[in-house]
Amino acid sequence: MSLPAYxxxxxxxxxxVRRVEIxxxxxxxxxxxxxxYAVIAISGVFGLFLAQLLLSIAxxxxxxxxxxxxxxxxxxxxxxxxxxxxxxxxxxxxxLAEKASALGMVPSDGTPAFLDVAKGKVIGTASAASxxxxxxxxxxxxxxxxxxDDDTSTDDTATEDTSAEDTESTAVPTDxxxxxxxxxxxxxxxxxxxxGTTTESSVASESSAAxxxxxxxxxTTH
Amino acid sequence: MRIARSHRRRTVVAMVVVVGLVLAFVVRLxxxxxxxxxxxxxxxxxxxxxxxTVYGTRGDIVDSDGVVLxxxxxxxxxxxxxxxxAVTGSYTEQDREDDIAALADAIGExxxxxxxxxxxxxxxxxxxxxxxxxxxxxxxxxxxxxALDIGWAYEPSHxxxxxxxxAVAGSLVGFLGTDGPQFGLELSEDECLAATDGTxxxxxxxxxxxxxxxxxxxxEAVDGGTLKLTIDSDLQWYAQQRIADxxxxxxxxxxxxxxxRVEDGHLMAVADYPSVDPNDVDAxxxxxxxxxxxxxxxxxxxTFKAMTAAMLIDQGEASPTTxxxxxxxxxxxxxxxxxxxxxxxxxWTLTGILVNSSNIGISKLTDRVDKQTRYEYMLAFGLGxxxxxxxxxxxxxxxxxxxxxxxxxxxxxxxxxxVSATSVxxxxxxxxxxxxxxxxxxxxxxxCEHADGTVTEVPSDEGTRVVSKKAAKExxxxxxxxxxxxxxxxxxxxxxxxxxxxxxxxxxxxxGSYGDDRVTSIAGIVSGDDPQYAIVVTMGMPKTNRTSSxxxxxxxxxxxxxxxxxxxTPSTEDVTELPVTW
Numbered sequence: 001m002s003l004p005a006y007x008x009x010x011x012x013x014x015x016x017v018r019r020v021e022i023x024x025x026x027x028x029x030x031x032x033x034x035x036x037y038a039v040i041a042i043s044g045v046f047g048l049f050l051a052q053l054l055l056s057i058a059x060x061x062x063x064x065x066x067x068x069x070x071x072x073x074x075x076x077x078x079x080x081x082x083x084x085x086x087x088x089x090x091x092x093x094x095x096l097a098e099k100a101s102a103l104g105m106v107p108s109d110g111t112p113a114f115l116d117v118a119k120g121k122v123i124g125t126a127s128a129a130s131x132x133x134x135x136x137x138x139x140x141x142x143x144x145x146x147x148x149d150d151d152t153s154t155d156d157t158a159t160e161d162t163s164a165e166d167t168e169s170t171a172v173p174t175d176x177x178x179x180x181x182x183x184x185x186x187x188x189x190x191x192x193x194x195x196g197t198t199t200e201s202s203v204a205s206e207s208s209a210a211x212x213x214x215x216x217x218x219x220t221t222h
Numbered sequence: 223m224r225i226a227r228s229h230r231r232r233t234v235v236a237m238v239v240v241v242g243l244v245l246a247f248v249v250r251l252x253x254x255x256x257x258x259x260x261x262x263x264x265x266x267x268x269x270x271x272x273x274x275t276v277y278g279t280r281g282d283i284v285d286s287d288g289v290v291l292x293x294x295x296x297x298x299x300x301x302x303x304x305x306x307x308a309v310t311g312s313y314t315e316q317d318r319e320d321d322i323a324a325l326a327d328a329i330g331e332x333x334x335x336x337x338x339x340x341x342x343x344x345x346x347x348x349x350x351x352x353x354x355x356x357x358x359x360x361x362x363x364x365x366x367x368x369a370l371d372i373g374w375a376y377e378p379s380h381x382x383x384x385x386x387x388x389a390v391a392g393s394l395v396g397f398l399g400t401d402g403p404q405f406g407l408e409l410s411e412d413e414c415l416a417a418t419d420g421t422x423x424x425x426x427x428x429x430x431x432x433x434x435x436x437x438x439x440x441x442e443a444v445d446g447g448t449l450k451l452t453i454d455s456d457l458q459w460y461a462q463q464r465i466a467d468x469x470x471x472x473x474x475x476x477x478x479x480x481x482x483r484v485e486d487g488h489l490m491a492v493a494d495y496p497s498v499d500p501n502d503v504d505a506x507x508x509x510x511x512x513x514x515x516x517x518x519x520x521x522x523x524x525t526f527k528a529m530t531a532a533m534l535i536d537q538g539e540a541s542p543t544t545x546x547x548x549x550x551x552x553x554x555x556x557x558x559x560x561x562x563x564x565x566x567x568x569x570w571t572l573t574g575i576l577v578n579s580s581n582i583g584i585s586k587l588t589d590r591v592d593k594q595t596r597y598e599y600m601l602a603f604g605l606g607x608x609x610x611x612x613x614x615x616x617x618x619x620x621x622x623x624x625x626x627x628x629x630x631x632x633x634x635x636x637x638x639x640x641v642s643a644t645s646v647x648x649x650x651x652x653x654x655x656x657x658x659x660x661x662x663x664x665x666x667x668x669x670c671e672h673a674d675g676t677v678t679e680v681p682s683d684e685g686t687r688v689v690s691k692k693a694a695k696e697x698x699x700x701x702x703x704x705x706x707x708x709x710x711x712x713x714x715x716x717x718x719x720x721x722x723x724x725x726x727x728x729x730x731x732x733x734g735s736y737g738d739d740r741v742t743s744i745a746g747i748v749s750g751d752d753p754q755y756a757i758v759v760t761m762g763m764p765k766t767n768r769t770s771s772x773x774x775x776x777x778x779x780x781x782x783x784x785x786x787x788x789x790x791t792p793s794t795e796d797v798t799e800l801p802v803t804w
Contacts, residue, residue, distance in 0.1 A: 111719070123791055141388055
């Protein structure tokens, strides 16, 4: 007899399983998304959020700043209005007449003379003013002018009935720094302005009568 | 596979977390948007959207130089929300008392008044949000209240009116009351002066700051227009001062002074006594709140003789040198006419009749023109109807039609009795005579300048011819002779100026007959050459001196002031002397 056609199975030796790694080819490598892009994208998104937050903060800040400036402006406007009011009252004819009288001025009487500059001549005759009998210039009252008695306060304006509660607001608010016309002292020292020479010089003695009225500074010039 | 399983678990965990978060958000959203929606909406609505009134400013009333006679100012009310003043955990009773005391001090009230105001309001309505504590306080009071930083006190604005010049033109300017304008130009020109308030809505954050970009101005406020008057406020002050002094020394019931510009009929001054200070209306008797110059009607008297003379000359029936034999009395079927001083038969020219103010003389000449024609002249001179000013409360005067003139009246009207007029109407007559016989519309308002710059109410500059230029000129010449040759020469004359004037001492009718009272006046024209201003000064019912010579110094002073104010240069030609007798 001859050898069988086939060989008996022999136990194969265990071949270790080879780890097969797929080595990425260059093309493959290039196709894979890089981490950098992810970082950029995500940081971009965060950046946008941040920017929006900052803008929001800035805008809100702006709103607060606007509100504060507006209220400052309103306050200043109110102060300006209040001061304008005071100026209006002080420049009223009654106030000026009172102060002029207090300074010893008299209304001019007689007709004025005219200086015709073009023709170089004087038209009319000028005459000196003299203290006339009626120097009492209070026939046209002005309730807004502070009265001599500081304690009596007048009601502001005639608009609308005042409320049931009595308001004692003075019509002309006096500012400590401004000429304090309500403070009528009877000494010859003028109020508000500390002009030490008023009682000394001879000029002052002529005008000391004037300074006994409303507290305007006594002029020391001739 | 183990790897696959852990992988799946991680995925599942991640999914669960995500879904959980989403669910949490959804629940919260549902809670806010649906469950609590109503309550939250309500809470936020009041706090977020604020509608505020944007006040328009009422227009100023200014004089011809822009001096403000009536202006708008801002005042402030002090209000409180009583419900917010309730004592809570952090706001103790003592805090409340301190605040009440400080607030009361600032507004000039007692603490008791403030406390009871708050408590009463709370009693009526425990949720009370508003009570008024002080009205129309000034800026410094408001600042003081604000500085106290009391959570329940507020200081809203309250527009108010101020009259910086007080009683100067007070009876022209008028004043406002609780419901709006009450009298004067404030009332009649309200359409020009009134402002329209606007509204502004914006959203505010919790601390009251406006959310950026959220203002929506719903309606713009429109400020009132500025009303410009023809009045010169300094002259007005002087005239008011002067007539007030005179009225008091003469013990007159009323007095007026009207200065009118000849070339255009603009009123330079309309002085009244008594006058009203719009800042202090309560100080004046309600009966005295009027413009006497426009509202008080009286028989003017002899100042009308100038008008009669103009009619006669215009009709060609007389001239300044017309000779008249003037008897001592003039008898009519209705009664006798006498002169103010008794005399024998006098040979006076028309000039003489005016210089001596002879009622008899003018009556004799009056016959030369028929009643109807004279009536029409008087209408043309503006009598019997209101002037173009249409002032609040203006009177039209009484001019009966010619058919109603009885035998006495038809003569009386020639010397200003039996017909009545206002001071402004008399001034208008003299404006016409001074302006070469052309009557200009009497004007008080120069215009109304609206906020957008347009000017309305511009007066007309069209005049009407009433008498010829010659007639007017000759009458003015005769009146100049009244000043140079008449009895009041020394008081009326102004050195260097040609003055034309006529006196009037009119009787006042009481219960159908004339009594002892008089209305004395002087009407005149300053600068005869080139007449520029007509001035009429009237004293109503003076007691200490019932003659017009008492008015002459007042007229003289006001005329001087007119010369100073408007820089009227001295006359260059002398007065044409006309014969008084023949």
